[in-house]
Amino acid sequence: MNYYALFLQLLPEAVLVITALVLLGVAVTIEAKTRRPIAMEWAIAISCVGIVGACAALNFGPAHAESASTLLVVDPLARVFKAVVLGLGLLAVLLPPAQREISQPGEFHALMLFAITGLLLTVGTDHLLFLFVALELASLSMYLLAGFSRxxxxxxxxxxxxxxxxxxxxxxxxxxSLIYGFCHALTVPAIAAALTAGPLPPFAAVGLLMVIVGLGFKLAAAPFHYWAPDVYQGAPATSVALIAAASKAVGAVVLVRLLLLGFRECAGSAVWGLMHPGWALWLAVLAAVSMILGNVLALAQTSVRRLLAYSAVANTGYLLVALSANGEYAAGAALFYVVVYGLATFGALAVTAAVEQERGDDSLGAFAGLVHRSPLQALALLVFLTSLAGVPPLAGFAGKFMMFGAAMAESTTPQGTPGLTWLVGLAAVMSAISLYYYLMLLKQAFVREDADATPVELSTSHRLALLIPAVLLVALGLFPALLLSPLTRALQLTFL
Amino acid sequence: MTPAWTLISAFAGALLVLLLPARSAGMARVVALLASATGALAAAAACLAKLQHPDAPAWSFDRPWIPHLGIQFHLAANGLSLSLLLLTGLVAIAGVLFSWNVTQRPRAFFAFFMTIIGGVYGVFLSRDAFLLFVFYEIVILPKYMLIAIWGSTNREYGAMKLTMYSIGSSALILIGLVVAYAAAGGTSFDLDFLASYKYAPSLQCWAFPVLFLGFGVLAGMWPFHTWAPTGHVAAPTAASMLLAGVVMKLGAYGALCVAMPLFPQGFFEWRLVIAGLAVVGIIYGALTALTQRDLKFVIGYSSVSHMGFILLGLATATHWGLRGGMLQMISHGIVAGLLFGIAGRVVYERTHTRDLTALGAFDLWRTLPGAAFAFTLATAASMGLPGFSGFVAEISVGIGVWESDPWLIVPVAVGIIVTGAFSLRAMHRAFFPVRDATAAAAPMLPPLTWPEISAIALLISVSLAIGVYPLPWVTLIDDGLNSPLFHSILALP
Known part of the structure; x- marks a missing residue:
């Protein structure tokens, strides 16, 4: 075993863990000396340095080579998405949690770094057991992060x-374990080699179904979404930002790796009238249920955080539409969408957090007159919500259009029989409905007047947390190829 | 100047207006006027160039945009798009002039206004389905904001209704376009390529109505027209002008230049259904307008009726019919803009009522003779009297109908008669009331301002020009109709 190569390969994760330990050490020392916890700004600064360092370390690792360990993979998909996870993680760290929510910023941010480490490891493996361990590392940190404000x-x-x-x-x-029992293999390529085309044998099918259910929980796909509204509402905004953006992106990558690489031959068919059992059909059903439940329930919400939670459920649905098409281009578009979705939801949460700090609650009414109090927040909110609703020229539109277009194209046979048309049609209609509840919020911010029009000042890092995703969403909306090209190339190289 | 300057000037204008410092917010209208004038000039120059050199190669701009899905940034303009660009430019100038007195958040107002104009230009210029859809959807949010923030009667409801209809219709368009893309091999969104692909008849049969309905909703097709009157009434004057004048044309343009060429066989299957809905729309809109008490509702329902003529022209599948539909688009764009401008800006800002009976108390033909004169001309144009643009358009549609389905001419004639009735009724009640000698003297009203007069003069002269000498417009439209895009429609029986 080449330990030096392994070290280089794991450098980003190592940087993160070391930063987390340093942060803990500094926090404990400062608390022992001054009897006061470490200042929030310091904790944020140290974590940011760690994440940026990890990003830099990503460049030292090999790009496409033999992995130094059977547990880890080195492929372009992992590399691109490690960068994505680090970027979304950096944004989440930049969003300062409310001072009164978090009494120990040192520990809180150390946990953030551990969670990001777990997500990085999840992206960078195709060994199922290690995948589970890495996912649990991330999940355990996030359980704690969700409940940190006491x-x-x-x-x-x-x-x-x-x-x-x-x-x-x-x-x-x-x-x-069922899949292992059937395939006698634990890595994705080995599973793909063990499978033959055609329907899965019952035990492996049950195993795969259970895996999809497990991932459905992580992705907040209906009907496994019950945790999402409460977590979005109750947890500190920073934790929610990580759970909503980075962890969903990772869930999508795991699905792509497992289903499109491992079980490609056993997709079955979700074509209307020609359905065969297989993961494509299950995903299609999950997608339909998520889109309908998420969008319909979001219509009735008065808490913006809960609204965003149901919008998350609905967006998982769109994502699964593209993944169920079982093709490279649709998967590329889905990965594109999960990134821009993460940016937009993160931004919306950041605005919500700012309004909460000012007004004390996250009801729709708290947003009234936002454009007069803070034009920056209102404009940023406009960008984020219209991107979520899929209105051009923002990235969310490009993502949705490409997902639906590619899904339809991949599933259509040249003879002209429309395939996934029912699902794509449902997705288009549901996406149109979603504009209603996003507009309800925008109406408060832009149309309704509020007696209190005193300008609101935001901290620098909070301002960055609004500006960076807004600029990225506009840029990616005008030039989607900037992100789509690396993603598609990564997928194509990985599929080879 | 290439036609691209229309697009550039509109979006640059929107950006410039937003970047104005807060203390010079009053400059917003000047910037908007300059941007609109630049756009209109660019469109006019392109039209003139086309008329002088009809055989010169058409301008086009084609760059890869999202190559993974075969999406190009492809702009081009034939005579058909050019004439609509010019219409948009003219309505934009008039819209800015009629909004000269907007003082509430003027920067945001004109930024949204110019964004709509830019989106409309973009739709008329796009030769790529994805690009067209982008511009088509860009218009939606500014529409909502204009109505919800600056609107009047029931504005939040009207804005939301209009927006949900628009986004719902674009969901249908999205489905239709994506199906066309996927069925043609999933390699290109180029409209000319998609139109040249021979789709299976079974696919055309269901995909055409989906796509056509999507565009038809925006074109005010009965029974999906209900967003139009409420939206027009709730909107501020400039937005009503844009909505009725050009945004509804987006729907008609999409139906003509996207839905029909893409699925010609589907079109022939559904042609008579469309014609039927169009005729119902003509008569229903006119009859409803006959019973309205609110002047803006009268104009709103008259739009539904007039848009029916466009759809009917398209449904004839004859050269005359398509040409008439196009002429009606241009004519109605001018006339509806004019009517909404006079009713919403000139009259309402002074009298603060649009109720036909209440307006009678103002004795408008004495106190506001300019407005009464302009409205009379506009009514004449709207009724389609000879000498105005409406006549040229309706007679062409009529010839088209006679060529394809002669029996349909009867309900059309009924519609024209009812149109005359409601137009005269509204004009009479609002501007020329019968007053007994004992009634109190009407209050004095401020005279027309220069921006109002210039906007009215601009629109009336264009309508008269088309009515008296339609040849340039017909030449432009025929250039578009002779393109390969329409061979499959006009060549078939």
Whole structure:
């Protein structure tokens, strides 16, 4: 075993862990000396340095080579998405949690770094057992992050998240064991080699179904989404930002790796009238249920955080539409979408956090007159929500259009029989409905007047947390190829 | 100047207006006027160049945009798009002039206004389905904001209804375009390529109505027209002008230049259904307008009726019919803009009522003779009297109908008669009321301002020009209709 190569390969993760330990050490020292916890700004600064360092370390690793360990893979997909996870993680760290929510910023941010480490490891493996361990590292950190603010709501959120997450982990692991029992293989390529085209044998099918259920929990796909509204509402905004953006991107990558690489031959068919059991059909059903439930329930929400949670459920649905098409281009578009979705949801959460700090709650009414109090927040909110709703020229539109277009194209036979048309049609209609609840929020911010029009000042890092995703969404909306090209190339190289 | 300057000037204008410092917010209208004038000039120059050199190669701009899905940034303009660009430019100038007195958040107002104009230009210029859809959807959010923030009667409801209809219709368009893309091999979104692909008849049969309905909703097709009157009434004057004048034309343009060439066989299957809905729309809109008490509702429902003529022209599948539909688009764009401008800006800002009976108390033909004169001309144009653009358009549609389905001419004639009735009724009640000698003297009203007069003069002269000498417009439109895009429609029986 080449330990030096392994070290280089794991350098980003190592940088993160070391930064987390340093942060903990500094926090403990400062607290012992001054009897006061480390200042929030310091904790944020140290974590940012760590994440930027990890990004830089990413460049030292080999790009496409033999992995130094059978547990880890070195492929372009992993590399691109490590960068994505680090970027989304950096944004989440930049969003300062409310001072009164978090009493120990040192520990909180160390946990953030551990969670990001777990997500990085998850992206960089195709060994099922290691995947489980890495996913649990991330999940355990996130359970703690969700309940960090010691309020009753946060405790409820954390407990729910933990219980649902625990059950889903059990499903995931049991499914893996069934798959292992059938394939006698633990890595994705070995599984692909062990499978033959055609329907899966029953045991492996049950195993795969359980794995999908487990991942469905992580992705907040309906009907496994019950934790999401409470976690989005109760947990500190920073934790929610990580759970909503980075962890969803990772879930999508795991799905792509497992299903499109490992079980490609056993997709079955979700074509209307020609359905065959297989993961494509299951994903299509999950997608339809998620889109309908998420969008319909979001219509009735008055808390913006809960609204964003249901919008997350709906967006998981769109994502699964593209993945169920079982093709490279659709998968590329899906990965594109999960990134821009992460940016937009993160931004919306950042605005919500700012409004909460100012007004004390996250009801729709708290946003009234936002454009007069803070034009920056209002404009940023406009960008984020219209991107989520899929209105051009923002990246969310490009993502949705490409997902639906590619899904339809991949699933259509040249003879002109429309295939996934029913699902894409449903997705287009549901996406149109979603504009209604996003507009409800924008109406408050732009149309409704509020007596209080005193300007609001934001901290620098909070301002960055609004500006960076907004600029990225506009840029990626005008030039989607900037992100789509590396993703598609990575997928194509990985598929070879 | 290439036609691209229309697009550039509109979006640059929107950006410039936003970047104005807060203390010079009053400059917003000047910037918007300059940007609109640049766009209109660019469109006019392109039209003139086309008329002088009809055989010169058409301008086009083609760059790869998202190569993975075969999406190109492809702009081009034939005579058909050029004439609509010019219409948009003219309505934009008039819209800015009629909004000269907007003082509430003027920068945001004109930024949204110019964004709509830019989106409309973009749709008319796009030769790539994805690009066309982008511009088509760019228009939606500014529409909502204009109505919800600056609107009047029931604005939040009207804005939301209009937006949900628009986004719902674009969901249908999205499905239709994506199906066409996928069925043609999933390699290119180029409209000319998609139109040249022979789709299976079974696919055309269901994909055409989806796509056509998507565009038809925006074109005010009965029974999906209900967003139009409420939206037009709730909107501020400039937005009503844009909505009725050009945004509804996006739907008609999409139906003509996207839905029909893409699925010609589907079109022939559904042709009579469309014609039927169009005729119902003509008569229903006119009859409803006959019973309205609010002047803007009268104009709103008259738009539904007039848009029916466009759809009917398209449904004839004859050269005359398509040409008439196009002429009606241009004519209605001018006339509806004019009517909404007079009713919403000139009259309402002074009297603060649009109720036909209440307006009678103002004795408008004495106190506001300029407005009464302009409205009379506009009504004449709207009724399609000879000498105005509406006549040229309706007679062409009529010839088309006679060529394809002669029996349909009867309900069309009924529609024209009812149009005359409601137009005269509204004009009479609002501007020339019968007053007994004992009634109190009407209050004095401020006279027309220069921006109002110039906008009215601009629109009326264009309508008259088309009515008296339609040849240039017909030449431009025929250039578009002779392109290969329409061979499959006009060549078939």
């Amino acid at each position: 309020s009753a709501k946060a405790a409820e959120a954390s407990l729910k998240y933990f219980l649902f997450g625990g059950v889903s982990a059990a499903f995931f692991l049991f499914g893996l």
